[in-house]
């Protein structure tokens with residue numbers, strides 16, 4: 001067939017496109033994979049239901065039990081306050097690290113370095129033993145006279161120590177998350193804002209941060225889920241969050257597996273709630289990017 | 292009136308502006324021509340103090356930009372005060388730089404002050420003036436390049452500036468969208484807006500400019516009416532440049 005034939009043959013088909021029928025591609029391996037997956041899921045479910053070791057009756061008995069509910073509340077408190085304080089810290093540390101001032105830069109850099117290096121559990125034990133290091137704390141002129149004195153032990157309860165540890169730890173991570181969001185914003189945006197004479201703080205709040213949020217949110221949500229689980233570490237300070245509480249119960253009753261499942265299922269549920277929340281928050285900050 | 296006197300600016304060892312003197316009358320349109328890298332953008336950025344000068348100064352209607360004079364010394368203003376001064380100087384960027392998370396009308400109102408309703412009304416009027424009344428609620432991404440640049444112009448006008456600077460406002464646009472932006476600028480010029488425009492649109496320059504200046508390697512080598520500069524350039528540099536852009 002010559003070139004001319006090809007050219008003349010095109011209009012024939014192009015003239016009657018309604019004659020052409022679309023046949024979707026076949027995916028036989030998809031069916032195989034689906035079947036395998038279904039069998040595996042069925043086996044797992046069967047094992048969960050029939051194996052008496054899971055002891056679902058005990059699980060059900062403790063799932064909404066009062067002490068468990070209270071402990072769940074403590075977990076939520078630690079997560080919420082830890083995230084709040086942590087991200088407030090991050091909102092201060094990230095701009096410091098990006099500032100032109102060398103001193104602010106180094107302070108922020110050092111903070112992030114130290115608090116990311118020290119394992120959370122080690123840090124928590126340090127804060128709980130603060131009273132051993134400094135018996136009293138005072139507010140006053142640095143290196144000068146003090147005006148207010150506190151007994152460290154009365155000021156820093158074990159809950160306070162746990163929260164302090166989580167928040168300080170979280171701030172280091174949040175700082176990096178916020179920083180990555182800030183640097184992802186086109187510098188010309190700030191230039192446009194500066195050319196309009198928008199005050200510095202307003203530039204940050206109204207122009208930079210909303211755009212940075214797009215990059216911040218997915219990683220921040222990840223970090224929040226991480227924090228939710230990290231709250232279980234504070235059991236070392238004997239704080240009645242959910243992991244500590246189920247340990248107390250199985251220490252008494254000996255039913256380890258169903259009680260671990262109580263904590264596990266609650267963590268899974270809370271993570272699901274966070275994911276739904278994340279979806280809506282991300283959608284809010286993506287406005288203007290969707291067509 | 293805008294007075295630029297003895298402005299020098301270097302980036303490291305590279306001297307980009309080598310003593311610029313230029314006076315722009317209120318209500319006039321000045322077009323800056325010049326080859327790439329000649330310092331056109333830098334000069335515009337110096338005028339609203341996005342770039343600090345090494346020597347010289349800029350005055351807009353008598354007000355020293357970026358500095359306060361005490362005797363023979365110039366003290367740099369604090370950032371707040373500089374930001375305040377910039378409200379008198381609109382800037383339109385080559386790449387529009389609209390705020391993508393805000394709608395067209397929110398972009399225009401962002402820097403405005405005053406009662407909410409008055410601000411809103413004025414912003415809508417400005418959008419109407421650039422022919423985009425129906426796009427007030429659109430996000431920048433939903434607009435064509437020409438429409439985005441017209442929103443950016445409305446935004447620059449929102450603070451009633453004494454002067455509007457344009458840095459190659461049509462260079463990032465598809466050819467068929469250039470006209471709509473130039474039309475808006477032409478209307479502004481007719482309405483008596485003081486404008487300094489960097490552009491390669493010679494036709495626009497000829498028609499709208501009161502003064503054309505030619506910048507080359509950081510110096511203003513030639514300055515005059517469009518007829519003088521475009522039709523009978525005195526300098527070889529200007530002639531060489533024009534022969535390239537006027538093909």
Ligand SMILES: Nc1ncnc2c1ncn2[C@@H]1O[C@H](COP(=O)(O)OP(=O)(O)OP(=O)(O)O)[C@@H](O)[C@H]1O
Nearest residue numbers: 302303305307325326327328329330331332333334
């Ligand atoms: N922030 C900066 N740091 C270092 N060098 C710079 C900076 N900004 C501009 N320059 C240099 O200064 C010179 C003039 O730049 P400018 O952007 O003013 O040129 P221009 O005339 O606007 O060119 P164009 O037509 O390509 O936009 C160029 O050599 C450029 O590389």
Ligand SMILES: [Mg+2]
Nearest residue numbers: 331332333458
């Ligand atoms: Mg330029």
